[in-house]
Structure formats: structure tokens, C-alpha cells
Amino acid sequence: MLRMALSKFKGNIKDLLNYFNRQKEQLLAHTLGMNILKPTSDDIPYGLDFLMRDLEIHRSLICCEGQHREKGWLLIGTPGVGKSLLAKYLGLKLNYPAISFNISSVMNSLVGQTEKNMYNLCKVLETFAPCIFYVDEFEKALSSGGQERDGGTMTRSLGILFTWLNDTNAPVFFLASANNLDPNNNGLALTRKGRFSQIYWVGEPCHKARYDICKATFERRKITVLNELIGELSDKTCYFSGADLTWLINEVITEANHYGYDSDSPEFKERLMELVEENRCRVEIMKSQYDALRQWAKAYCRPAGLPPER
Numbered sequence: 001m002l003r004m005a006l007s008k009f010k011g012n013i014k015d016l017l018n019y020f021n022r023q024k025e026q027l028l029a030h031t032l033g034m035n036i037l038k039p040t041s042d043d044i045p046y047g048l049d050f051l052m053r054d055l056e057i058h059r060s061l062i063c064c065e066g067q068h069r070e071k072g073w074l075l076i077g078t079p080g081v082g083k084s085l086l087a088k089y090l091g092l093k094l095n096y097p098a099i100s101f102n103i104s105s106v107m108n109s110l111v112g113q114t115e116k117n118m119y120n121l122c123k124v125l126e127t128f129a130p131c132i133f134y135v136d137e138f139e140k141a142l143s144s145g146g147q148e149r150d151g152g153t154m155t156r157s158l159g160i161l162f163t164w165l166n167d168t169n170a171p172v173f174f175l176a177s178a179n180n181l182d183p184n185n186n187g188l189a190l191t192r193k194g195r196f197s198q199i200y201w202v203g204e205p206c207h208k209a210r211y212d213i214c215k216a217t218f219e220r221r222k223i224t225v226l227n228e229l230i231g232e233l234s235d236k237t238c239y240f241s242g243a244d245l246t247w248l249i250n251e252v253i254t255e256a257n258h259y260g261y262d263s264d265s266p267e268f269k270e271r272l273m274e275l276v277e278e279n280r281c282r283v284e285i286m287k288s289q290y291d292a293l294r295q296w297a298k299a300y301c302r303p304a305g306l307p308p309e310r
Contacts, residue, residue, distance in 0.1 A: 001027075028124070033102045037134070039092035042220060045082035046242065047209025050198055051304040055093070058197070063096050063130035063171040070167060070197045072137075072174030074183055074299055078204030078290050080243030083177035086202075087134035098132040099125075101140040118157040122164040127219050130171035138176040162195070177202075181293065189221050201297035203207065204241055204287075206306035210234040214240050217249045229272075238308050239287045248275050 001023050009016040028034040055062075055220070061070040075083045091098030125133055135141075141154060165174050176196075205213060211234040218225050237245060252272045253263075261267040 007253075028099070029302070031139060034121075034124070035100045037088045037091055037098040037100050039088035039098065041092070041232050042216070043085055043092065043218070045085045045089050046212040046216070047205035047305040048082065048086065048202065049305050050302065051086075051202075054198060054302075055090075057123050059094070062090075062094060062173050063132070067169065067170050069171065070173060071076055072176065072196050073201045074196040075175070075177040075202050075304070076199065076293070077177075077304075078180070078241060078286065079179050080163075080241035081204060082242050083202050084136055087132065087177075090132050090173075094132070096130050096132050096173075097128070098134055099128065100134045100136065101133055103138070114153045115155050115160060116228040118160045119158060120162065122168075125172050126168065126170045130173075132173045132175055134175045134177075136177050137179060139178040160295075199301045200304040201294070201301035202304045203294065204239045204308045205245075206308055207234055207238075209242075209305065210237055210240065210245060213245050214249060217246050218263075221250070221253055223253055225263050225268075229269055233272065233276070236273070239283055240276075240279075244279065244283065248272065251275060301302045 002020065009019060025036050026212050028036070048224045058070045061068065063069075075086065077083060087098050088098065090096075101280075125131065141158060148280070165172070174196075211230055214230045214233050218230070232308075233248075237248075238255065249272075252275060256263065256265075256268050256273060259267070
């Protein structure tokens with residue numbers, strides 16, 4: 001690949017590096033289901049103040065070599081609260097490539113091939129280091145394993161991954177997120193000391209975080225609204241996730257453009273509040289589904305930020 005790049009872009013280092021990186025990304029995606037996340041300056045996870053404080057404290061140990069490095073963090077929480085966004089933010093903040101990985105891509109029907117794919121994944125990460133290795137919905141890999149389902153293939157593969165992460169001296173920072181974690185089974189296994197350096201509960205944003213998310217979303221769409229409207233929206237959206245708030249604002253802007261009313265009109269505010277009430281029932285059901293996990297997390301996880309108001 002390097003030889004092809006050198007022959008194609010003689011003397012142009014910038015184009016050579018861009019070409020080389022594109023080819024490398026395609027190879028990773030094709031062979032191991034890995035993708036390099038593309039962070040932007042807008043990828044800011046609001047409301048994770050405690051986690052950000054810990055990030056500054058442990059920053060010198062992230063993506064460094066040796067057994068005393070920060071090995072990895074586990075993020076447990078409800079959907080849409082910014083766990084995936086955090087992976088992009090860390091890549092941008094720390095200036096390391098953030099690699100997203102779909103763990104089901106290592107599965108293969110041939111005997112022994114899944115374990116071999118996991119070994120290859122570990123070797124690729126070693127050569128790619130320093131990097132941030134992100135696995136979303138990690139609980140799906142845990143629930144798919146087991147002797148009765150796949151002959152223990154996924155359990156053995158995860159064992160290979162955890163053993164490598166524990167033994168390697170490569171500067172790889174492992175970031176995993178989980179939504180529907182089973183506290184009585186997988187939860188206790190994952191939260192034992194030494195498996196992850198830090199375990200966080202990432203819940204719905206607090207009032208200030210909701211205000212910041214709404215303000216940033218309006219600014220991203222280049223829409224000017226009064227601070228009073230943003231404050232009222234923040235007051236009425238307790239337990240709404242960041243994804244919920246972003247969708248509400250984008251939806252009302254789309255409808256305003258279609259029907260031709262401005263962002264400072266009464267119709268804009270009225271429709272925005274209508275959307276909040278239309279989605280309140282769904283948000284309350286989602287909250288009730290995660291109440292048990294939220295209570296369990298108080299004992300086993302560190303809060304990533306302030307909780308939403310009651």
C-alpha cells in the first residue's frame with residue numbers, strides 16, 4: 001500500500017498521507033469491521049462534568065505504554081445520552097485516532113475462525129497504537145455468548161480480548177458502552193476491579209446540560225431564538241436525552257421552514273412545546289425501564305455528571 005502511494009503521489013506528502021489513510025481505513029472496515037471515527041469541533045458531550053474532570057486527572061495515563069496506563073472505561077447508561085459522542089470527543093481532545101468496532105464482525109461459522117479473528121484484531125490494534133478502541137453496545141456480545149447458544153465461541157473470544165487488554169503494554173485505550181446491561185449476570189462480571197479502570201453511569205442530562213444542548217443545536221442550525229425559550233424548553237424536558245432534544249429542535253425547524261413561520265413567532269414556540277408533550281409519554285416509559293439499572297449503578301458506577309431533576 002505504501003509502495004502504491006509513493007508511486008502515485010511523488011513529492012506530494014500531504015496527498016500521499018491522505019491517500020494512505022483512506023486505503024488503510026477501507027482495509028480495516030473490509031477485513032475486521034473497524035471504522036475510524038471522524039470527530040468535529042461540534043462533537044461536544046454536554047453534562048459529563050465529573051467524567052471530564054477525571055479525564056484531565058488521568059489524561060497523562062491514557063494511550064501511554066506500560067501496565068500502569070489507564071486501560072479502559074466502561075460507560076453504562078440509557079440510549080441517546082452521548083456515549084458514542086464521547087468516543088469522538090476523546091479522539092479530538094487527545095489527538096489520537098478513535099477506532100469504532102462492531103464486535104459481531106469477528107463471528108464466523110468455521111470452527112476456530114472467530115477466535116482467530118479476535119487474535120488478528122488484537123494484533124492490528126497493537127500496530128495501530130496509540131489509539132482509542134471503542135465498542136458500542138458491548139452487552140450484545142455478552143448476551144450472545146454462552147455454551148448453549150454458540151458453543152462458547154463468543155465467550156472465548158471475549159476472553160482473548162480481555163486477556164490481551166490486561167497483558168499488553170501497547171498504548172491502547174479501551175472504551176466500551178452498554179445500554180441494556182443485565183446487572184445480575186453480565187453487570188457483576190464487567191464491574192469487577194481490574195477489568196476497567198473506571199466505570200461510569202451516563203444518564204440523562206441535567207438542567208444546565210439540556211440548556212447547553214438546545215443552545216448548541218439552534219446555533220448549529222443558525223437559528224436565533226430567545227434565551228427564555230431555551231430555558232423554558234430545558235425546564236419542561238426533564239429525563240429527555242440529548243438525542244431527544246436534538247430531534248425536537250430539528251423537527252420544529254423543518255416544520256417552520258415548510259409552513260413559513262419564523263423562529264421568533266408564537267407558532268414556533270407553540271409547536272415546539274406540542275412536540276415536547278407528544279414525546280413525554282415515551283420518555284417516561286423509557287425512564288421506568290431503566291430505573292432498576294439506574295439504582296444498581298449507584299452502587300457499582302461513578303456518575304458521569306449531575307442527575308436530571310425530579
